[in-house]
Amino acid sequence: MKNNNAQINKEPKTSSRSLALTALEDFNGFAIYHSGRFVLFAVSFNTVLIVLLIFYFVIQQGLPFFKNFDTIEFFTSKQWYPEADNPKFGALSIIFGSLYVTISALLLAVPAAILAAVFLSEIVSHKIRNYVKPVIELLAAIPSVAYGFFAVLVLAPFLQTHFGLSTGTNALNASLILSIMALPTIISVAEDSITAIGRDLREASYGLGATRFETIFKVVIPAAHSGIIAAIVLGMMRAIGETMVVWMASGNANQIPSPWWDLTQSVRTMTATIAGDMGETSKGSPHYQSLFAIGIVLLAMTFLLNIISEYFLASAGKNSRKK
Amino acid sequence: MSDKKAIIKSENFCFYYGSKIGVKNISMEIYPKSVTAIIGPSGCGKSTFLRSINRINDLIANIKTKGVLLVKGHNVYDKNTNLVNLRQQVGMVFQKPNPFPKSIFDNVAYGPRLQGVKKRSYLQQIVEEKLKAAALWGEVKDELNKSALALSGGQQQRLCIARALATNPDILLMDEPCSALDPIATGKIEDLIDKLQTDYTIVIVTHNMQQAARVSERTAFFCLGELIEYDSTVKIFRNPAKKQTEDYVTGRFG
Secondary structure, eight states, rough: HHHHHHHHHHGGGGSSSSOOOOOHHHHHHHHHHHHHHHHHHHHOOOOOOOEEEEEEEEHHHHHHHHHSSSSHHHHHHOOTTSSSSOOOOHHHHHHHHHHHHHHHHHOOOHHHEEEEEEEIIIIIIHHHHHHHHHHHHHHGGSSHHHHHHHIIIIIIHHHHHOOOOSSSSSSSHHHHHHHHHHHHHHHHHHHHHHTOOOOHHHHHHTTTTHHHHHIIIIIIITTTTHHHHHHHHHHHHHHHHOHHHHHHHHHOOSOOOOTTTTTTBBBHHHHHHHHHHTSSSSSHHHHHHHHHHHHHHHHHHHHHHHHHHHHHHHHHHHHHHHH | OOOOOSSSEEEEEEETTTTTEEEEEEEEEEEESEEEEEOOOSSSHHHHHHHHHHTTGSSSEEEEEEEEETTTTTTTSEEEOHHHHHHHEEEEESSSSOOOOOOOOHHHHHHHOOOOOOOOHHHHHHHHHHHHHHTTTHHHHHHHTTBBGSSHHHHHHHHHHHHTTTTTOOOOEEETTTSSHHHHHHHHHHHHHHTTTTTTTEEEEOOOOHHHHOOOOOEEEEEEEEEEEEEHHHHHHHHHHHHHHHHHHHTTTO
């Protein structure tokens, strides 16, 4: 015993401290642990609550519309006269308009974005990539109204004078701008997923005599397909939910272009309709409710796209962990 | 052995990563249709040398070489080297099994497809033949369309061997092919190596000295980027000429 004590005295003081907590220390630890937990829970629950409230509010405001008016007409008719004496609420061309500019924008953006992602991850050196990628991501930080300005003041006159169009604000204009806005999202996520494909797969491909082109297109891109699909869906969400640009650039004509592939005609999107009409309606009126009904459709679409992108991002993560 | 003509021959071969030396002044001859093992402590340059033979090290930026590295009489670091042909004739199996995230069939068919084989029946024939050569056919013949990632580690590595064989190489480079595998899977790969040496020249880098002793005919001992000793495996392990080699193979060092 004596021997032991002598040894302990030589050690730094800490070793003589009790290994058991005092009652006060025990209580303090308990209090800090639980109050900290509560604060963090409250903060994170807030975000969830906000999302749920948005869903609740939009559905609560929009649902009466589907009860009071003809739901089938809403989805199938092109007649949108919300303020007429005998109002008509056919949102087909508006829903079509949103999908139309979104899909056209993606057709322009996806090939360019994937090639850019391949270029950044496979062709240029890491150093250049580390400069270029933040600049591309900066595109996402430009306010959409600035893009809208560009669409109205630069692109519209350009389209009018060089292609002889009657109006420069049309589906083509909106699609072009939307595609530029979707680029940073798609490039960034796709580049991440391509870079995440390990060197081992590339080496396997080169080792079998593949060229760089073959390695990229037969091994790397197929292996990264989950992340690339997620990138495309995220870009699609960006495009379909975009309001300001399409409002300014699409021409806001409530019509389905005829022939359907004629991008130079004006269209009107769901987002632009909501933003444009909301100020002119009185709360609780059929027109007001119809805008929320459009909101429900929009919310359902983005929610669905979100689930799809989560699914593919999750499986992309699983794949890269496996390696 | 030495009456045979060397299929790989290096003369004062040096390899640099930037200013860092990977290997220096390697002169050795590797003989066809035999297993040659390269052993040595970590960082001794054995993988660097192996990966120079099919120039897979080219993927790393800023590399430099000196000296000559001949494969079938052609200096692979010549400017006019056809890398596609080189890598099809010098197949490689990597440390970690790295099958493509494709089906078993597509993995093996990858090389032949690059060579332009399109006919399904011919591809099927190649896939069957190479999977048999890699001793994997019996285990996977009913599930060729299953993802290669669903296979076990040892099966994946044999698939990678089949995939490498499918380009009809003369030489097979193996970079610690068993280091990620358990002893049973390792045993299967070693049996396979033993079988394959009747048709292929195999160069295997290994950390595991018993493995080198079991599978190889000749062994090279590398240390700090240099070739210390290169002789028949029996001689290296029983009666090495250099003290350094003896210290390493008896476990006193490394």
